[in-house]
Amino acid sequence: MNISVVIPLLNEQESLNELYNWIAKVMQSNSFSYEIIFIDDGSSDDSWATIQSLSKSDPNVKGIRFLRNYGKSQALHAGFEAASGDVIITMDADLQDNPEEIPELYKMITEEQYDLVSGWKKKRYDSVIAKNLPSKLFNAAARRTSGVKLHDFNCGLKAYKNKVIKNIDVHGEMHRYIPVLAKNAGFAKIGEKVVLHQARKYGKTKFGMSRFINGFLDLVTIWFMSRFGKRPMHFFGLIGTLLFLVGFCFSLYLGIDKLFIETKGRLISQRPEFYIALTAMILGTQFFLAGFIGEIMLTTKRDKRRYNVSQKISL
Template sequence: MSFKLTKFAAVLSLSKVHMDISVVIPLYNEEESLPELTSWITRVMTENGFSYEILFVDDGSTDASWSIIETLRLTQPTVKAIKFRRNYGKSAALNVAFEAAAGDVIITMDADLQDSPDEIPELFRRIKEEKFDLISGWKKKRYDPITKTIPTKLFNAATRKMSGIALNDFNCGLKAYRKDVVKTIEVYGEMHRYIPVIAKWAGFTRIGEQVVEHRARKYGVTKFGMSRFINGFLDLLSIFFVGKFGKRPMHFFGSLGVLSFFLGIFMALWMIGVKLYHIAAHVPYKREITDQPLFYIALVAIIVGSQMFLTGFVAELVTRNAPERNQYLIEKELR
């Protein structure tokens, strides 16, 4: 889904001027941490001589977060902000912020002070000098409970295996992007966990990692529950399928359908062959084909195979008639 600023956001001077860094901070009910975080980012940027903007996206907060942002804006013109009318989720906040960001390098971080702005100069240097498309933070030492760290490790391992991207921490909120990356990709649903995977499928393959400091939460409580692990796994499957088979669904459904269909046919023929062999050899064979469990397994395999093949056929028709079927990402062109 494409979120438009005029529809969902109240905007404070989102001017498109050249600058080094856009710091993107999605937030939901983080009123206590915003003044300290803004002051910290400002100090780091001033010390390093960066031109910058701090772009807050208030994801429908019900506390005083927006009022505090408005107050910060009065004394710091680098503060810019977008406010959603209701809570849409972190992916929506990032997608809208990516559209609005003007910096050559975009840094994303959480608003809870668990990410350190002191990491920004090195992230910026690696994007600009080492020519990375994306640098993902790795919170090697975490201050989270074991109920959060163990599932996170499992999901990171599964994502590494399925995506082929050698990152230890896909879900770290502290990341740095080359501007072209955020202007190309679309983040929706709860796909913010897998932005490196989305970037890779979009052709941005120079993805690196940097060990970053993870700080204990100073104010408030986490806004994410256990449901995010189930949703995260489903989102990973969605990204994998769309990225690999989005323009050729028949290769997925058709292959599985043909395999299932012929497996069912083979089992059925095998049972028929056994029956005919006993008849030809005049050997008593009391079991009827329909009395065998294998018959029903074969029948189900044939039906499922046919349905999957037809699903792939219909999906292929839909894909070929989609308006964006021949839209591709072009990096350079000489005419």
């Protein structure tokens, strides 16, 4: 199979038929063999009924339905597990991503041998204050922190080699950072393509300003995990050791001062250095233990599914 199109969605019933027809037209005109995998992330409208109807009329349409809303990352994870195409295309279900971009993205993966190609919505139709400006700030921070030079980390329209999506773990809210996860997994050839952005035709956006706050927090997480995720003792143990040494040095100073220098008869507990030493040694011990526990958790880690599937169609 040439292409798997993975589409996570939440309450997008109005756009699904139009999106399907558009994708099918592009695939058929380019003679691609394909599958379209819709992941219903706990929709409260009739999105699942529409997916069922589409699957009955076209065996290339497949579906996964979550019991409740788990988030876009979990939806993509489920879609990636089910995808069987050589090239995987992800896109949003709100018609803001243009399926006409698929053939060129496919060529960049198969002919130019990119591991991953990310869309760049250079011209956007979103609110400047609500989305455009925060998005630019977010992307600038992501580029500097991750080292991946993309202009639009949030663009849902991306293309991947099959081996990329089978070797990364998308969880939490990490869907924004799939290129970073891919880079950390060893897939270094990451490209970018300017894609058309279209104004939302139906409904309202499901994302608010909180996504940018969460995005920055996730960026800190992925920065930490990429550097210390496999050896947490290198981070926590180092800080713990330094703090403990600081506390020990203060304690040593207090002991020498009490035995050989101090003549005023003050109790050690009455001196501020005592509390600095005590606090530093306690914190150092806690940091060291955190690193030790992290190492134990890594050795006993087991894969665990982070969502519950209600129904599947032809998977």
